[in-house]
Amino acid sequence: MGFVMVLSWSRQIFLRFFLDARMESFLLGHVAAFEAWGGAARVALYDNLKSAVLERRGDAIRLHPTLLALAGHYRYEPRPVAPARGNEKGRVERSIRYIRDAFFAGRQFADLDDLNAQAAAWCMADAGERACPEDASLRVGQAFERERDHLLSLPATPFVCEEVKAVSVGKSPYVRFDLNDDSVPATEVQRTLSVVACERLVRILDAQRVVATHARSWYRGEVIEVKQHVQDLVDSKRAAHAHRDTDRLVSAAPACRDLLRQAAERGEPLGRMARALGELLDPYGAAELQRAALDALGRGVPHVSAVRLALDRRRLQRHDPPPVAVPLPEHIQQRDVAVCHPSLAVYDHLTEPEDDPS
Structure with missing residues (x-):
């Protein structure tokens, strides 16, 4: 134009x-x-x-x-x-x-x-x-x-001509503006932000706080990213995955919570330790892992090696062979799920004659 x-x-x-x-x-x-x-x-x-x-x-x-x-x-x-x-x-x-x-x-x-x-x-x-x-x-x-000389004098500041638009961030850390996708930090998902755009820059704000700045693209259908935003998203997904593994571990063997807490106090890497304990959960079972974790806590050694040693000692006492993990497809694993069928006796009262109130 x-x-x-x-x-x-x-x-x-x-x-x-x-x-x-x-x-x-x-x-x-x-x-x-x-x-x-x-x-x-x-x-x-x-x-x-x-x-x-x-x-x-x-x-x-x-x-x-x-x-x-x-x-x-x-x-x-x-x-x-x-x-x-x-x-x-x-x-x-x-x-x-x-x-x-x-x-x-x-x-x-x-x-x-x-x-x-x-x-x-x-x-x-x-x-x-x-x-x-x-x-x-x-x-x-x-x-x-x-x-x-006959023109009106200019004010101290020019008129602000930036385009302002409210945008919603979905589950992915991107906002849609001008038919392009501009990245924002992963912490800004599921929020409503403001886009302030001029000829050359696109600023994304939360109230007065600038959360992202991009060079404006006049093309359409482009994904405009900041490398740090992408890396933060990857890190957050890894942290969420590790958090889910820890929740599953603590739910199966509650003693692992104290084991991880004491290990953190000693400066042990919790992510690596939680993964190692999780690898012991499936072959040995929740009950055995709980006893081994209590044994390690009783000895004052909050370490994976102490848990693994306790598991092997109890296995040798029972003369059991070493557990071998066999990876199976999900549909095969679902066949081995034990399903408890409820008793149908609770429905018998529906066939019984009602008492005559007279």
Whole structure:
């Protein structure tokens, strides 16, 4: 999209190109024009586009509230032209025709930044050297220097033109914005965050806290990630898996809880120890592991080796062979699950005759 603003007397042109036609780009064109000129026009005439005029009913006009906020910030008057009145916007229409013929036709550029740099240079050089329609003795650039003194002074801070949107994070740590997926830390899943986007950056915020920053992509269907976000997700999944293994171990053999606690006090790696104890649970069973853990606690040796030694000692006392783990598919394991069928005697009372209350 091309944004064009023309000063009424000097015919000084401001030209800038954007990758979309959203309201944020329309507002940013105003801000860039005022900054390039060093001041704001006192009155701005608008065609009846939706970014400026939302509704007309006779002489009653409802302007876009965001445009009114921009006008209030720079203290100028937004004034829509009458419908089907081409003479009221002739300066802009002729300037657009001039831009198409003198600037854009046959021009080559590498990217958007290159195109805008060429447009800014052309506005001040070639376009500024044409004769001023209001005073043929002046060039447009010379007339602009005179008109500059009559522009409104700029406020201390420019108008904020960033796009703000509320987004929901699902089970995966990504937010959808502009049909792209931007990563966030794994701690932000299942939450509602805010996306604040400008031309070059996409910031993702939780209230005032910035949780992620990405370079903005104007393509569609891309996954934009920060390596640390992906690594945190992998680490959290590993931690969750280890937590599930520990819960299963402690549920089967409660003595393992004290065993792990005492091992942690001695600086033992809990993840490795929980996995090792879990590998003993299936071949030896919950009851044997519970007795071996109590034995290790009684000896004051909270270590896997002490548990394994107690298991082997009891196995030798029973003259049992060493347990050999045989990995079986899940559907085979389910065949060996013992199912206790409930007694159907509780349904017998349904066939008994009811007592006659009389």
